[in-house]
Amino acid sequence: MHEGTFEFGHADGGVTAPAGFLAAGVSAGLKRSGKRDVCVLAAAAPCAAAGVFTTSATAAPPVIVSREHLSGGMLRAVVVNAGNANACTGELGMAHARAMADAAAAALGCAAGEIAVCSTGVIGVPLPLERVTSGITAAIEALDSGNDDDAAEAIMTTDTFSKQLAVTVTAGGRTFTVGGMAKGSGMIQPNMATMLAFITTDAPLAPNACDTILRSAVGRSFNRITVDSDTSTNDTCVLMASGAEGGAVLESGSAAYEAVAAAITEVATALAQMVVRDGEGATKFVTITVRGAASEHDAELAAFAIANSPLMKCALFGEDANWGRVAMALGKSGAHIDPTAFEIVFAGIVMCMNGTAIGFDEEEAARALSEPEVEILVDLHVGDGEATVWTCDLSYDYVRINGDYRS
Amino acid sequence: MHEGTFEFGHADGGVTAPAGFLAAGVSAGLKRSGKRDVCVLAAAAPCAAAGVFTTSATAAPPVIVSREHLSGGMLRAVVVNAGNANACTGELGMAHARAMADAAAAALGCAAGEIAVCSTGVIGVPLPLERVTSGITAAIEALDSGNDDDAAEAIMTTDTFSKQLAVTVTAGGRTFTVGGMAKGSGMIQPNMATMLAFITTDAPLAPNACDTILRSAVGRSFNRITVDSDTSTNDTCVLMASGAEGGAVLESGSAAYEAVAAAITEVATALAQMVVRDGEGATKFVTITVRGAASEHDAELAAFAIANSPLMKCALFGEDANWGRVAMALGKSGAHIDPTAFEIVFAGIVMCMNGTAIGFDEEEAARALSEPEVEILVDLHVGDGEATVWTCDLSYDYVRINGDYRS
Numbered sequence: 001m002h003e004g005t006f007e008f009g010h011a012d013g014g015v016t017a018p019a020g021f022l023a024a025g026v027s028a029g030l031k032r033s034g035k036r037d038v039c040v041l042a043a044a045a046p047c048a049a050a051g052v053f054t055t056s057a058t059a060a061p062p063v064i065v066s067r068e069h070l071s072g073g074m075l076r077a078v079v080v081n082a083g084n085a086n087a088c089t090g091e092l093g094m095a096h097a098r099a100m101a102d103a104a105a106a107a108l109g110c111a112a113g114e115i116a117v118c119s120t121g122v123i124g125v126p127l128p129l130e131r132v133t134s135g136i137t138a139a140i141e142a143l144d145s146g147n148d149d150d151a152a153e154a155i156m157t158t159d160t161f162s163k164q165l166a167v168t169v170t171a172g173g174r175t176f177t178v179g180g181m182a183k184g185s186g187m188i189q190p191n192m193a194t195m196l197a198f199i200t201t202d203a204p205l206a207p208n209a210c211d212t213i214l215r216s217a218v219g220r221s222f223n224r225i226t227v228d229s230d231t232s233t234n235d236t237c238v239l240m241a242s243g244a245e246g247g248a249v250l251e252s253g254s255a256a257y258e259a260v261a262a263a264i265t266e267v268a269t270a271l272a273q274m275v276v277r278d279g280e281g282a283t284k285f286v287t288i289t290v291r292g293a294a295s296e297h298d299a300e301l302a303a304f305a306i307a308n309s310p311l312m313k314c315a316l317f318g319e320d321a322n323w324g325r326v327a328m329a330l331g332k333s334g335a336h337i338d339p340t341a342f343e344i345v346f347a348g349i350v351m352c353m354n355g356t357a358i359g360f361d362e363e364e365a366a367r368a369l370s371e372p373e374v375e376i377l378v379d380l381h382v383g384d385g386e387a388t389v390w391t392c393d394l395s396y397d398y399v400r401i402n403g404d405y406r407s
Numbered sequence: 408m409h410e411g412t413f414e415f416g417h418a419d420g421g422v423t424a425p426a427g428f429l430a431a432g433v434s435a436g437l438k439r440s441g442k443r444d445v446c447v448l449a450a451a452a453p454c455a456a457a458g459v460f461t462t463s464a465t466a467a468p469p470v471i472v473s474r475e476h477l478s479g480g481m482l483r484a485v486v487v488n489a490g491n492a493n494a495c496t497g498e499l500g501m502a503h504a505r506a507m508a509d510a511a512a513a514a515l516g517c518a519a520g521e522i523a524v525c526s527t528g529v530i531g532v533p534l535p536l537e538r539v540t541s542g543i544t545a546a547i548e549a550l551d552s553g554n555d556d557d558a559a560e561a562i563m564t565t566d567t568f569s570k571q572l573a574v575t576v577t578a579g580g581r582t583f584t585v586g587g588m589a590k591g592s593g594m595i596q597p598n599m600a601t602m603l604a605f606i607t608t609d610a611p612l613a614p615n616a617c618d619t620i621l622r623s624a625v626g627r628s629f630n631r632i633t634v635d636s637d638t639s640t641n642d643t644c645v646l647m648a649s650g651a652e653g654g655a656v657l658e659s660g661s662a663a664y665e666a667v668a669a670a671i672t673e674v675a676t677a678l679a680q681m682v683v684r685d686g687e688g689a690t691k692f693v694t695i696t697v698r699g700a701a702s703e704h705d706a707e708l709a710a711f712a713i714a715n716s717p718l719m720k721c722a723l724f725g726e727d728a729n730w731g732r733v734a735m736a737l738g739k740s741g742a743h744i745d746p747t748a749f750e751i752v753f754a755g756i757v758m759c760m761n762g763t764a765i766g767f768d769e770e771e772a773a774r775a776l777s778e779p780e781v782e783i784l785v786d787l788h789v790g791d792g793e794a795t796v797w798t799c800d801l802s803y804d805y806v807r808i809n810g811d812y813r814s
Binding site: 057320 | 461462463464465466492494495496497498499500529530531532533593594635636637638639640715716717718721722724725727730731732734735736737738739740742743744746747758759761762763764801802803805806807808809810811
């Protein structure tokens with residue numbers, strides 16, 4: 001595929017596809033199922049890195065520790081455990097998060113400040129620390145450039161499939177690789193971050209370039225998805241740039257810089273969409289585009305109001321062309337709406353013009369809505385703000401999964 | 408019961424319990440089931456009245472017409488149809504809403520401006536006007552002070568029971584009666600108004616007193632409930648004061664005025680709670696109190712974040728003491744939270760102190776959560792703001808009802 005003056009290509013694998021990265025995923029006994037639950041993603045040497053984190057006021061200890069360790073813009077590794085979020089665990093939780101970094105630093109022979117720490121799973125239960133640190137040591141012994149599948153599996157909780165991909169991008173005669181993995185299925189409206197996502201590249205990026213590129217990529221990817229409007233206490237997205245491509249550090253504004261930024265956004269968007277496709281109980285992948293809004297912020301407000309409406313989500317599950325619920329969601333969204341101007345197009349079929357019903361073929365609509373992917377397009381006809389948000393429907397299975405998760 | 412210097416008592420019936428009011432509910436063929444679907448509530452003579460309406464930017468034509476007609480503070484009657492919301496119906500919908508007022512005015516021999524109009528049901532379908540106006544004429548012929556059951560039934564849509572009550576209040580040697588009815592079950596987070604609610608009193612109140620009392624009552628009742636966070640295009644609450652009690656008009660600040668205001672708030676709160684108890688698919692009635700907040704607004708933000716969290720609602724359906732989801736909701740609420748201070752009490756059992764898990768008896772918690780009524784108390788320990796919000800759980804039946812409503 002082509003994008004501006006550069007060219008994307010496919011690469012196999014995930015976070016270890018770019019040169020300079022090793023990973024491992026092991027079973028440390030945190031998941032009752034016995035599945036892999038501790039992951040380490042390490043660079044061969046300390047590398048430029050950036051992170052974005054949950055905006056939750058009840059951010060978990062690992063988020064607080066990772067924010068601190070990433071303030072210098074360099075990382076050697078990220079350690080992750082699944083099955084326990086180490087959230088609402090107070091001073092003990094802080095000590096546990098630091099102990100995870102210490103264990104990784106000791107095994108890797110680096111400073112604890114070069115380790116980012118992530119936890120995901122149940123909130124409010126103290127971490128079984130010994131199992132986690134033993135897992136970290138075992139994972140570091142198993143580090144390999146061919147372990148991306150194991151790593152992506154070890155960060156899963158209610159996910160039904162592991163989420164990873166890698167792309168190459170060529171610009172200015174140089175070829176870079178970007179890889180990524182993510183987990184997430186419920187408690188998904190990341191709000192300035194994501195559940196857990198890790199993106200790697202062999203591009204030589206300065207720490208502040210990592211930060212700028214990551215924030216921009218997350219704003220258009222993980223911050224544009226919602227499964228259930230709930231925001232996790234542990235959301236973290238980390239970018240690591242090994243520089244193993246070998247060329248000079250990329251200057252902001254150069255063709256190669258823009259190409260790598262686009263590739264990172266591409267990987268972030270693909271991972272974000274995988275999270276929605278694996279939304280708890282989801283039977284539909286829904287793309288909601290609002291255009292003609294007074295501003296991009298208004299377009300986001302309107303798109304999220306539609307995406308998070310339980311009534312809209314149930315109608316999608318029921319394959320019901322209930323565009324009136326889109327009109328309802330617009331009305332409560334807080335976006336500027338001209339009630340005589342808006343247009344609603346559901347699965348390619350215009351259902352409402354000038355804020356008013358127009359006739360459409362119900363059979364054709366039923367057919368279109370029976371597809372696994374549905375697009376909702378709203379034109380507010382009051383400006384030129386536009387935003388696209390991805391979400392899923394609300395099914396019996398969402399209720400089943402979340403009525404019986406902790407226990 | 409006693410409340411300050413006045414005394415509440417029970418009265419039979421609903422909107423026609425106060426002297427000076429007549430009602431009727433008839434079947435006009437709008438509901439496929441053949442059930443009653445047109446309601447008229449009339450005063451014997453034009454009386455002081457006030458209304459509050461949806462804040463939706465896509466407010467329906469009947470809301471626009473009723474707002475206009477209530478601007479003078481006087482009403483003779485309210486006409487309501489169920490089964491069709493007359494929303495997103497454009498100019499034709501405006502003409503239909505005015506035609507409903509005209510039909511009622513002609514049959515009652517009053518001005519159309521003395522008629523409030525309400526519609527509830529599916530959005531975006533033109534009203535079958537002839538059936539509705541025939542129904543209004545038939546209902547006006549049937550007006551009687553003993554028809555409150557029929558009237559309350561005729562405004563129902565997905566409601567599983569009709570919602571009405573009446574109370575008396577005695578103060579300063581005078582006894583007043585306040586009656587009310589409401590409908591609503593889904594698309595419930597009224598936001599400054601309610602689904603449809605009608606409150607009557609025989610107290611002699613000036614129009615501006617009606618307005619002041621109604622806004623205050625709604626702020627603590629209908630604006631403190633949520634079923635699914637969705638806000639209807641048609642929410643309307645109307646108060647009518649016949650003055651048939653016969654005494655002098657009540658002065659603001661007098662004991663009798665305060666007593667009537669308290670009784671109106673009592674009726675509004677009881678009706679609001681009935682709407683939540685009848686929440687679509689609800690199996691639990693949940694009272695969420697947040698105290699110790701930085702302000703009353705913060706307490707409302709936090710309580711609504713808990714009440715509207717799909718994860719929290721599913722945990723309540725699953726009878727799972729998942730207080731971690733309360734902590735998650737606090738984190739995303741936007742309220743000021745000290746993560747080392749908050750306390751969570753679930754069904755009377757303290758589960759979290761100083762923002763951290765404390766041990767509790769899981770069996771005792773499971774027993775408490777199996778009750779049909781559950782209380783969640785959060786103390787943020789950062790101020791003295793307090794708010795109580797009422798909600799219900801999210802069950803398979805909510806998905807079933809809303810996956811198959813329009814069709």
